Structure formats: C-alpha cells, structure tokens
Amino acid sequence: MSRIIFIVVFCTVLAVQAEFPDDPKPCKYGDSGCIVKMINYLIREKAMQGDHEFNLVKLDPLPVAKMNIKQGAESPVNIDLTFKDNQLLGISKMKFRKIKGFGKDIAGGHEILFNAGKLSLVGPYNIKGKVLILPISGTGKSNMTLVNCDVVLSFTGKPFEKNGETYMEASNLKIITKPERMYYYFTNLFNGDKALGDNMNAFLNDNWEAIFQEVKQSMESAFADIFQTIITGVFSKYPYAKFFEE
Numbered sequence: 053m054s055r056i057i058f059i060v061v062f063c064t065v066l067a068v069q070a071e072f073p074d075d076p077k078p079c080k081y082g083d084s085g086c087i088v089k090m091i092n093y094l095i096r097e098k099a100m101q102g103d104h105e106f107n108l109v110k111l112d113p114l115p116v117a118k119m120n121i122k123q124g125a126e127s128p129v130n131i132d133l134t135f136k137d138n139q140l141l142g143i144s145k146m147k148f149r150k151i152k153g154f155g156k157d158i159a160g161g162h163e164i165l166f167n168a169g170k171l172s173l174v175g176p177y178n179i180k181g182k183v184l185i186l187p188i189s190g191t192g193k194s195n196m197t198l199v200n201c202d203v204v205l206s207f208t209g210k211p212f213e214k215n216g217e218t219y220m221e222a223s224n225l226k227i228i229t230k231p232e233r234m235y236y237y238f239t240n241l242f243n244g245d246k247a248l249g250d251n252m253n254a255f256l257n258d259n260w261e262a263i264f265q266e267v268k269q270s271m272e273s274a275f276a277d278i279f280q281t282i283i284t285g286v287f288s289k290y291p292y293a294k295f296f297e298e
C-alpha cells in the first residue's frame with residue numbers, strides 16, 4: 053500500500069513543470085557572448101557543489117567510475133590501461149570561450165570551445181602492455197594531467213518530446229583536445245620496483261607527446277561520454293526554448 057502511494061506522489065512531482073531559474077537570465081538564441089558568460093558562471097559557481105536547478109552533478113571533482121584506454125598491437129603504445137573510481141579535477145577552472153549553434157533549430161551541430169588550465173585524472177589504475185617498445189605493468193595510483201588544454205566539444209542536438217514540450221538531447225558528442233603539455237605519474241609500477249618505476253615515469257614524461265598522440269582518441273572518447281551525460285542532464289531539466297529568449 054505504501055508503495056503505491058509513493059509512486060503516485062512521485063509522478064505528481066514530475067508532472068509539475070519546473071520554472072527556469074531567475075539567475076542566470078536566458079540568452080538570445082545563438083548569442084555566443086551571452087551563452088559563454090552563462091556557462092562560465094554556472095561552472096564557476098555551481099561546479100563544486102552541483103546544482104539541482106540545472107540538473108548539474110557535482111563537477112569538481114567529478115567521479116569517474118571507470119575509464120579504459122586500450123590500444124591495439126598495431127599502435128606503438130600497445131597498452132590496456134584501466135582507471136577505476138578516479139576523480140577528474142579541474143572542471144571548475146575551465147574557461148569557456150566561444151559557442152556555435154544553440155540557435156532555434158535543435159537538430160544540427162552545436163559547438164563549445166573552452167580551455168582547461170589543468171585537468172587531472174587521479175586515482176587507482178591498472179596498466180599492462182608496451183609503450184614505444186618498453187614493457188610496462190603495474191597497479192597503483194596514478195595522476196594523468198593535461199595542462200593548458202584547448203578543447204573543442206561538438207555534438208548533434210536531438211529534439212525529443214516530453215509532456216508536450218520539446219527538449220534537447222546531446223548525441224554523437226565529440227571532443228578534440230590540444231594540450232600544451234601532459235604529465236603522467238604512476239605509483240607502484242613493476243610491482244613496486246622503485247628504480248624501474250622512476251625510469252618509466254621519466255620515460256613517459258619525456259615522450260609525453262608521442263604517447264599522447266597514440267592515446268588521444270581513446271581518451272577523448274572517454275571524456276566525450278562524460279560530457280554527453282552532463283549536457284544531456286542540463287537540457288533535460290527544461291524545455292529547450294526556456295533556455296533562451298526571442
């Protein structure tokens with residue numbers, strides 16, 4: 053009996069459509085300057101705690117339950133690298149610069165350009181394979197950091213109907229990253245052999261760029277999944293038109 057009541061109450065709450073918050077104010081469709089300001093405000097003010105009004109989860113640190121970077125034998129970086137229960141740090145410091153799209157037409161391309169001063173993926177890892185002919189193996193904690201990274205995020209807007217209103221879902225999201233530098237740090241490589249581990253960490257950092265080129269795609273697609281969820285979350289909160297003014 054109590055279960056039935058719960059379900060009824062839950063549905064009622066969902067049916068009451070949320071009002072768009074007073075702050076920040078909606079922007080004109082496609083207005084890059086205004087929309088960029090709005091995103092920067094949301095990221096700066098809301099990223100640390102998350103924000104119910106915009107369906108934003110806590111973004112900094114952002115929990116990353118699992119991320120896998122796997123390169124085939126044909127790659128000079130032939131590794132199987134898994135991160136589990138990691139944290140992504142630095143989203144609240146991202147600087148958004150420009151948007152394209154976000155016009156009246158939901159379906160079609162949307163793009164967000166931003167810079168991440170420092171983005172670190174920190175937590176337990178497991179690695180096995182070969183990096184530029186050197187064998188690598190280990191299980192421990194790692195810190196993978198992108199510095200001064202320009203990012204182009206693009207996705208296709210997919211309109212969908214809910215309670216007679218049109219919402220946007222982000223689909224086919226892609227990310228292209230261009231970091232100035234990347235740092236790797238793995239503890240406990242080679243079963244804790246310190247000399248081998250130190251050498252490997254130095255080697256990885258000396259060759260960061262060649263390695264980055266190889267792992268770039270897997271990493272970008274892992275980040276793309278994360279951002280697709282965040283953006284879809286925000287735009288599922290209110291009908292698309294509520295985010296804008298005429």
Ligand SMILES: *[C@@H]1O[C@H](CO)[C@@H](O)[C@H](O)[C@H]1NC(C)=O
Binds near residue numbers: 195197
């Ligand atoms: C991760 O590494 C970067 C670059 O070396 C460093 O600035 C940052 O403080 C490290 N983060 C953690 C949590 O250890």
